[in-house]
Amino acid sequence: xxxxxxxxxxxxxxxxxxxxxxxxxxxxxxxxxxxxxxxxxxxxxxxxxxxxxxxxxxxxxxxxxxxxxxxxxxxxxxxxxxxxxxxxxxxxxxxxxxxxxxxxxxxxxxxxxxxxxxxxxxxxxxxxxxxxxxxxxxxxxxxxxxxxxxxxxxxxxxxxxxxxxxxxxxxxxxxxxxxxxxxxxxxxxxxxx
Ligand SMILES: CNc1ncnc2c1ncn2[C@@H]1O[C@H](COP(=O)(O)OP(=O)(O)OP(=O)(O)O)[C@@H](O)[C@H]1O
Numbered sequence: 001x002x003x004x005x006x007x008x009x010x011x012x013x014x015x016x017x018x019x020x021x022x023x024x025x026x027x028x029x030x031x032x033x034x035x036x037x038x039x040x041x042x043x044x045x046x047x048x049x050x051x052x053x054x055x056x057x058x059x060x061x062x063x064x065x066x067x068x069x070x071x072x073x074x075x076x077x078x079x080x081x082x083x084x085x086x087x088x089x090x091x092x093x094x095x096x097x098x099x100x101x102x103x104x105x106x107x108x109x110x111x112x113x114x115x116x117x118x119x120x121x122x123x124x125x126x127x128x129x130x131x132x133x134x135x136x137x138x139x140x141x142x143x144x145x146x147x148x149x150x151x152x153x154x155x156x157x158x159x160x161x162x163x164x165x166x167x168x169x170x171x172x173x174x175x176x177x178x179x180x181x182x183x184x185x186x187x188x189x190x191x192x193x
Contacts, residue, residue, distance in 0.1 A: 009187050011035075011101035011110060014172045018189040022160050025185030030103045030176045032110040039080035040067035041094050041116040042165075047141035049149065052087060052131030063154050065115070066131060076114040088133050089126035092118035098161065098171040106179045115165070138166055156183040164190050 008018065009029050042065040043050040051063040066087040070079040080094050094116035102111040125133050137144035151159045157175040164171040173188030 017192045020190040023187040034109040036109040037070040038113040040065040049138045080116040087131040090121040090123040092121040101174040160188045
């Protein structure tokens with residue numbers, strides 16, 4: 001980690017200054033023609049974080065936050081609340097805590113993902129056709145009986161921005177992936193607001 005010295009890659013949007021940059025990989029950033037907007041939401045409460053095991057479609061077999069495509073006419077904040085309810089059966093006062101940009105080789109559209117978090121929720125967490133919700137320890141309570149965040153069963157980018165997220169920082173970044181899901185090049189940074 002260092003203070004930002006490089007210009008962030010195309011697709012990374014931020015306000016203010018960036019710090020704590022992490023970057024790696026080789027070669028040029030991949031080109032993209034279109035951008036599709038997605039959401040991803042996490043519940044964090046008393047040293048626990050709620051993740052879902054993806055049971056179908058994109059990211060099958062990986063743990064992630066709850067989210068999906070922003071539909072026409074919706075804001076990303078509205079989509080985040082809707083997707084959390086569709087995938088885990090709960091509603092929450094989500095607030096935006098980061099923005100990520102991904103390119104997957106072979107897909108024409110890049111993913112622009114707004115990340116959201118809430119410390120409370122309403123309703124009962126349920127398993128759905130898409131997600132199997134499970135609580136993990138967020139690392140802040142050493143006496144927790146819960147398993148640690150399963151980074152090896154998550155998208156490869158998560159290990160870079162998850163520490164920024166867990167430190168309650170606003171984060172931004174970009175990752176370019178090969179067709180078989182390996183991260184070829186990445187850049188992540190914390191925003192100073
Ligand atoms: C490449 N690195 C990545 N790292 C972390 N998270 C990633 C990700 N790439 C995509 N995501 C998330 O994966 C979900 C896909 O959503 P996905 O299920 O396809 O959308 P949606 O529910 O609208 O689809 P259906 O049309 O219902 O199938 C959505 O939360 C999106 O934010």
